[in-house]
Structures are given as structure tokens and as C-alpha cells.
Amino acid sequence: MTNPSTDGGYAVVEMFTSQGCNSCPPAEELLSEIERDARERGQNVFALGFHVDYWDDLGWPDQFADAAYTARQEAYARAFGTGGLYTPQMVVNGTVEFVGSDRRRAAGAIMSAMAARATTPLALSVANLGTDRVTLDYRTERAPERAVLNVAIVERGLDSEIARGENAGRTLRQDNVVRAFRSVELRAEPGQVELATPADLDPRSASVVGYVQESGNRAVLGATAVELSTA
Known part of the structure; x- marks a missing residue:
């Protein structure tokens, strides 16, 4: 199945989190709400939880x-000039960052992002889904020279019992966990990219999020997603 090119408003919501951080569960609950509300409304909001x-x-x-x-978060810290790393951190369309549990900031950033149109529309489809990897076809328009395509496999409905650390004794439900990620230069269109998949991935609860990003200022120029279960 191909997801048609998304050239209207969109928001890529990346959150840097950890099961060892006791301030992260509220932010992950917010990320789940953002993703769920977007699905119900048919909005192009794509949530990714980077642990x-x-x-x-x-x-x-x-x-x-x-x-x-962690290296990806470090790259954002350099781009934002913030220096240190912290969790939970939310980044919207590569250009706005704030504490991941801040509902007001999240709502405002997503609303602003949805008001802009994609400058590099992207279409994504699953060419082949194997037991240990997935091959994706992509097509872009008007991609700048210094741009990359990020592709992430995101899984929903994961429950983890935490035995030690700041969240000891809790069962954490996480709905937008990045299980695989790859970033490639946009050198040709259309193109193809392959991702290795974890052995315990459930395709019925997973989707692939693709987004084009500037190499310099890290602005997200276009994004789309496709369900793995439709492959």
C-alpha cells in the first residue's frame, strides 16, 4: 500500500525519553494522546519516541x-545551541524544542506546524516485508541538495514491567516506540531504502514514518506514514 504524498500541513513530533526517567511517563502519555487524537481526526501528525x-x-x-x-538528540542540541541533554524532550518538525510533558507548548507547536505546507512532499510504500527487514519505496518532489530521508518503524501498545531505577515497580505502556531508524541522503527520486526489523516486532501494531529533513537547520520539509499491517 502506498501512502499518498502529504503536501498539506504536517507535524513530526520526536520525543527523547527513557524508561529509567521518572519524569518521562507523563510525557509519553501526552505523546500517545497526540498520536491517538491525530488518528481520530485524520491529521498528519507523526509521533516518534526515541529511547x-x-x-x-x-x-x-x-x-x-x-x-x-542519543546521538540524534546530541545533534539537535548542537543545532539548538542548548548544549546539554535532558529527558523528556519534544522536538516538533526539527525546529522547536521544549520539555516533553508541556501540553501547552506541544499544542501550540503542533498547531503552528499544521498551518504550513510541505515544501518537499513525500510518498512512501512498503515494497517488501520480510522476517527480519522491510524494503520501502519512496518518492519526493523538490528536494533540496542538502536533505536526508529519515525512516522509522514505530510500534504501539508495548507494555514493560520496570524492576529497577526511578520507575521501579511500574508497568509502562508506550505507544510510539521507535524500533528501527535509518537516515539516508536523498540522491535520486524515486528511491528505495531498507530497514532491519527487530525479531519481536508485531507488524500489526507498527507503522513506518518517513520524513525529509534539512541537513543544516534540521527543519522537516515533508512527512508521511504507512501501516506495516497493510503490506
């Missing part, structure tokens, strides 16, 4: 954490 690994040494190793996601 960072710098909390892992404090008592609970997050099974969804990846050093690459």
Missing part, C-alpha cells in the same frame, strides 16, 4: 534504547 541510552547506567537498562538515538 536514549544515557539513563541505562542508573539502575534500569531500557530495552528500546539505542546509542544512535
Whole structure:
């Protein structure tokens, strides 16, 4: 199935979080609400929960954490000039950042993002879904020279029992967990990109989010998503 090009308003909502952080669950609940409300309203709002690994040494190793996601947050810190890292951090369309549990800031940033049109519309489709990888076809329009295509597999409905750390004794439900991520240069259109998938991924609860991003100021220029279950 191909998701048609999204050239109207859109919001890519990236959140940097960790199961070891006791201020993160409220932000993850907000991210779930944002994603659920967007689905019900048919809005192009794409939620991604990137689990960072710098909390892992404090008592609970997050099974969804990846050093690459920490590196992505570090790149944002350099772009924003903020220096240090913190969780939960929400970033909307690559250009606005704030504490991830701040509902007012989130609502305002998403509303502003939805008011703008995509400058680089993107269409995405699943070419092949195997047991350990997924191949995606993509098509873009008007991509600038210094741009990348980010592709993320996001899984909903994940429950984790936390035994140690700041959230010890809690069962955390997380609905927008990034299970795989890849960023490639946009060199040709149409093109193809492949992602390795984790062994425990449930395609029925997963979607692929694709978004074009400036390499310099990190602004998101276009985005779309497709359900894995339709492949």
C-alpha cells in the first residue's frame, strides 16, 4: 500500500525519553494522546519516541534504547545551541524544542506546524516485508541538495514491567516506540531504502514514518506514514 504524498500541513513530533526517567511517563502519555487524537481526526501528525541510552547506567537498562538515538538528540542540541541533554524532550518538525510533558507548548507547536505546507512532499510504500527487514519505496518532489530521508518503524501498545531505577515497580505502556531508524541522503527520486526489523516486532501494531529533513537547520520539509499491517 502506498501512502499518498502529504503536501498539506504536517507535524513530526520526536520525543527523547527513557524508561529509567521518572519524569518521562507523563510525557509519553501526552505523546500517545497526540498520536491517538491525530488518528481520530485524520491529521498528519507523526509521533516518534526515541529511547536514549544515557539513563541505562542508573539502575534500569531500557530495552528500546539505542546509542544512535542519543546521538540524534546530541545533534539537535548542537543545532539548538542548548548544549546539554535532558529527558523528556519534544522536538516538533526539527525546529522547536521544549520539555516533553508541556501540553501547552506541544499544542501550540503542533498547531503552528499544521498551518504550513510541505515544501518537499513525500510518498512512501512498503515494497517488501520480510522476517527480519522491510524494503520501502519512496518518492519526493523538490528536494533540496542538502536533505536526508529519515525512516522509522514505530510500534504501539508495548507494555514493560520496570524492576529497577526511578520507575521501579511500574508497568509502562508506550505507544510510539521507535524500533528501527535509518537516515539516508536523498540522491535520486524515486528511491528505495531498507530497514532491519527487530525479531519481536508485531507488524500489526507498527507503522513506518518517513520524513525529509534539512541537513543544516534540521527543519522537516515533508512527512508521511504507512501501516506495516497493510503490506
